[in-house]
Amino acid sequence: MVRQAEAEEFLLKHLTKISSDFKCAIGLIIGQANAHKFNVVHLARTPTSDSNDDQTPPNHIASIVEVNQAWVVDHARQTLRMLSGGMYVLGVFVVGDEEIFNPFHPKIKSILTGINKTLQADKYLFGGDFSEKLVLSFAPKSQRWAARAYDVASANVQPVDWKFLPKATKFIVFECTYQIQHVYHLKTGEADGPLKSHVKAILDDIEHNLQSAVLLFDNDLKDADEKLENVGKKKKTPRTNSSKSAPEQAEAPAKPVAVSIFEKCLALKPLNSLHQAEFEGDIRVEGEVISKLWLNPKGTFGEAMQAVREDIMRSLATRMELHWDSLIEEELREDVNSVHEPPRRALIALPDSNVGVSDYLFSGEAPEDAKFSLQELFGVKTDDSLEVLDLEAQADIALLYDANATAHEADQVDSKSASDSSKFMYILGLVAAIIILFVSIFVHFYLKYV
Numbered sequence: 001m002v003r004q005a006e007a008e009e010f011l012l013k014h015l016t017k018i019s020s021d022f023k024c025a026i027g028l029i030i031g032q033a034n035a036h037k038f039n040v041v042h043l044a045r046t047p048t049s050d051s052n053d054d055q056t057p058p059n060h061i062a063s064i065v066e067v068n069q070a071w072v073v074d075h076a077r078q079t080l081r082m083l084s085g086g087m088y089v090l091g092v093f094v095v096g097d098e099e100i101f102n103p104f105h106p107k108i109k110s111i112l113t114g115i116n117k118t119l120q121a122d123k124y125l126f127g128g129d130f131s132e133k134l135v136l137s138f139a140p141k142s143q144r145w146a147a148r149a150y151d152v153a154s155a156n157v158q159p160v161d162w163k164f165l166p167k168a169t170k171f172i173v174f175e176c177t178y179q180i181q182h183v184y185h186l187k188t189g190e191a192d193g194p195l196k197s198h199v200k201a202i203l204d205d206i207e208h209n210l211q212s213a214v215l216l217f218d219n220d221l222k223d224a225d226e227k228l229e230n231v232g233k234k235k236k237t238p239r240t241n242s243s244k245s246a247p248e249q250a251e252a253p254a255k256p257v258a259v260s261i262f263e264k265c266l267a268l269k270p271l272n273s274l275h276q277a278e279f280e281g282d283i284r285v286e287g288e289v290i291s292k293l294w295l296n297p298k299g300t301f302g303e304a305m306q307a308v309r310e311d312i313m314r315s316l317a318t319r320m321e322l323h324w325d326s327l328i329e330e331e332l333r334e335d336v337n338s339v340h341e342p343p344r345r346a347l348i349a350l351p352d353s354n355v356g357v358s359d360y361l362f363s364g365e366a367p368e369d370a371k372f373s374l375q376e377l378f379g380v381k382t383d384d385s386l387e388v389l390d391l392e393a394q395a396d397i398a399l400l401y402d403a404n405a406t407a408h409e410a411d412q413v414d415s416k417s418a419s420d421s422s423k424f425m426y427i428l429g430l431v432a433a434i435i436i437l438f439v440s441i442f443v444h445f446y447l448k449y450v
Contacts, residue, residue, distance in 0.1 A: 001036070002158075002159055002160065002161050003036065003037065003038065003149050003158060003159075003160045003161070004036060004037040004038070004160070004161050004163070005037065005038040005040060005134060005136075005147055005160050005161065005162040005163070006037065006038070006039055006040065006162075006163055006165055006168050006169065007031075007040035007041075007043075007162070007163075007164055007165070007168060008164065008165060008166070008167065008168045008352070008353070009164045009165065009166055010352040010353075011040065011042070011043050011164065012164040014043055014379075015043065015093070015095060015138045015145075016140075016143070018045055018095050018379075019095050019096075019138065019140035020140075022060060022061075022095065023060060023061070023062055023096065024060075024061050024062055024063060024064060024066075024094075024095065024096035024098065025045055025046075025061075025094070025095040025096070026045075026046050026064070026067050026072060026092055026093070026094050026095075026111075027043055027044050027045035027046050027092065027093050027095075027379065028043070028044045028046065028072075028075060028076055028079055028089050028091075028092060028093075029043060029089070029090040029091045029092060029093055029134050029136060030042040030043070030044060030079065030083065030087060030088070030089060030090065031087065031088070031090050032086060032087060032088065032090075032295070032296050032299075033088070033090055033130065033132075033134075034296070034298065034299070038090055038134050038160070039168065039169050039296055040090065040134075040168075041087070041294075041350070041353060041355045042350055042353065042355070042378060043093055043136075043379075044075075044079060044377060044378045044379050045379040046071065046072050046075045047075065047376050047377070047379070048060075063096075063098060064094060064096065064098055064100060064105060064107050064108070065107055067107065067111070069107075069110055069111050069114055070114075072092070072111050072114075072115070073111070073114040073115050073118050074118075075377065076089045076115045076118065076119060077118055077119065077122070077125070078377055079377050079378070080119060080125050080127060080314075081125065081314070081318040081321075082318075082357045082358050082359060082373065082377065082378075083314075083357060083358070084291070084292060084293045084294065084307075084311050084356070084357070084358065085126070085291065085293050085306075085307040085308055085309070085310035085311025085312070085314060086293055086294070086295050086299075086303070086304075086307030086310065086311070087294070087355075088126075088127065089115065089119065089127070090133065090134045091112065091133040091134035091135050091136075091150075092108065092111060092112065092115075092133070092134075092135055092136075093135070093136035093137070093138065094108070094135070094136070094137050094138070095138050095140065096137075096138075096139070096140070097139050097140060097141050097142075100135075100137050101135075101137060101146060101148055101157075104148070104150065104157050108135060108150070109150065109152075109155070112133045112135070112150055112152050113152045115133070116131060116133065116152045122317070123317075124203060124207070124313045124314060124316070124317035125314060125317065126310040126313070126314055131151050131152045131153040131154075132149050132150070132151045132152075132158075133149070133150050133151075133152060134147065134148075134149055134160065135147065135148045135149070135150055136162060145162060146162070147159075147160035147161075147162035148160055169296055169297070170297070170354070171294035171295055171296060171297070171354065171355060172228055172229075172231060172257060172294070172295050172296075172297055173256040173257065173292065173293070173294055174217075174256060174257045174259050174291075174292070174293040174294075174295060174304060174307075174308065175256040175257070175258055175259065175290075175291065175292050175293075176258070176259035176260075176261065176290075176291040176292075176293075176308055176311075176312075177288055177289075177290050177291075178261055178288060178289045178290075178291065178312050179287075179288050180206065180285055180286060180287055180288065180289065181284075181285075181286050182202065182205060182206060182284070182285040182286075183282050183283070183284050183285075184198065184201060184202045184205065184282060184283040184284075184285070185277075185279045185281075185282045186198070186279055186280050186281040186282060186283065187277065187278070187279055187280070188278050188279070188280055189280075190280070191280040191281050195324070195327075196324055198283055199320045199324065202283065202285055203313070203316060203317060203320065206285075206312075206313070206316065207309075207313050209263050209264075210261070210263075210309045210312060210313065211309065212263070212264050213261050213262060213263045213264065214261075214262045214264075215259055215260070215261055215262075215305045215308060216259070216260040216262070217231065217257050217258070217259055217301065217304070218231070218257055218258055219258070219260065222301040223301065224300060224301055224302030224305065225300055225301075225302065226300060226301050227297070227298070227299070227300060227301075228295060228296070228297050228298070228299050228300065228301060228303075228304060229297035229298065231257055256292070259291075259304075259308055261308075287392075288392065289312050289315055289316060289345070289392075290345060290391040290392050291308060291311045291312055291315070292347060292356065292391075293307055293308065293311055294354070294355045294356070295307055315345060315358065318360060319342040319343050319345075319360055320342060322342070322343055322360055322362075323340065323341075323342040323343065326362065341362075341363050342360075343360035343361055343362045343363075343365075344360065344361055344390070344391075344392040344393075344394060345358050345359075345360060345361075345391050345392050346358065346359050346360070346361050346367050346370045346388055346389060346390050346391060347388070347389040347391055348370055348371070348374050348386070348387075348388050348389075349386070349387050350378070350380065351380055351386065356389075357374065357378065359373045359374065361390070363394060367388040367389070367390045368388065370388050371386060371388065374386075
């Protein structure tokens, strides 16, 4: 059975525009996939550079063999970090009149293998468990296209029926706010370890909690095998004298599906099973992750649950990596209490599409700063009409430092109180001993001479 691939017609215009600017170009195919169909939401041309060194590609290439593989693979990794859960880098597209399918070009094989290896190496990027990658070839002269599916594991090549449609799949939107209040205790000997290792352990703990959590959709517990297309459907009701006609009601935009996450509580253990452990400190992770996903109605709620978990973990891992890269050497090892503020999430709507992507803003950066990443990684021209949603409020670091200072002062007061109390007890004991001594001397002389 021939695999299907669907994309909206504006992406065909996008390919035509690329072909007019470049003799040969390569980029990433972004979307969702199931056993029968690829749903393509965007085609992101790999950015170019004017530099001609080994690390960056030339501004214009004449053939696919001139493509810098490392540059394309890194583009795939950075792009995947900006995608919501359930969205993946499906493969690559090539613009040029060069034949790449008969035979299947070894350069394309190498690039797809590199992308697959790199994306799967990062646990929380969720590069996709599927080894089958999509390849699109667009010829500028004939304005024709062809597609293939290449399995990087078996090297098998299958034809793909690619169609550009006026209206492609309309995705269902899911929204979720995940609150985090996690304490990671530093065992004896671990406090001097690198911050990066602690962050990875924290991510593992959060991911473990998410995997065992219960997810509700619009406050309803769904079966994992139930189709998403049934969401929001209600039982038929008798006709009323509503001002809206039936067609108008059918075309009304559906509200986003609210997702609630309930984590399991720790079970109480018998006292005889508890043991004492020593810790040198702790790392507290507090805040919220706001998620917004776009999923195919033909999927299941089980897939939606996994997509929500992927989105949260992908977002957290991306923030931590960006924050780690931003630290200077002096900040990597600190002997005092400190507060770290990873970047917050911003949502950018892709032009001509009902799907959005994420970017991450550091403290002091404005939502407008996110447009640069969209233009560089997704090949989208930005203007003032492009909407950027600053989803998460910027943390008030002053309050956190005040809380730490208050706790430190409280420790000092407790220590001082304990010290004062100890001194008082010592003086009191000394005075009592002296009184007893004088009383005993007085009694001794009284009994002897009276």
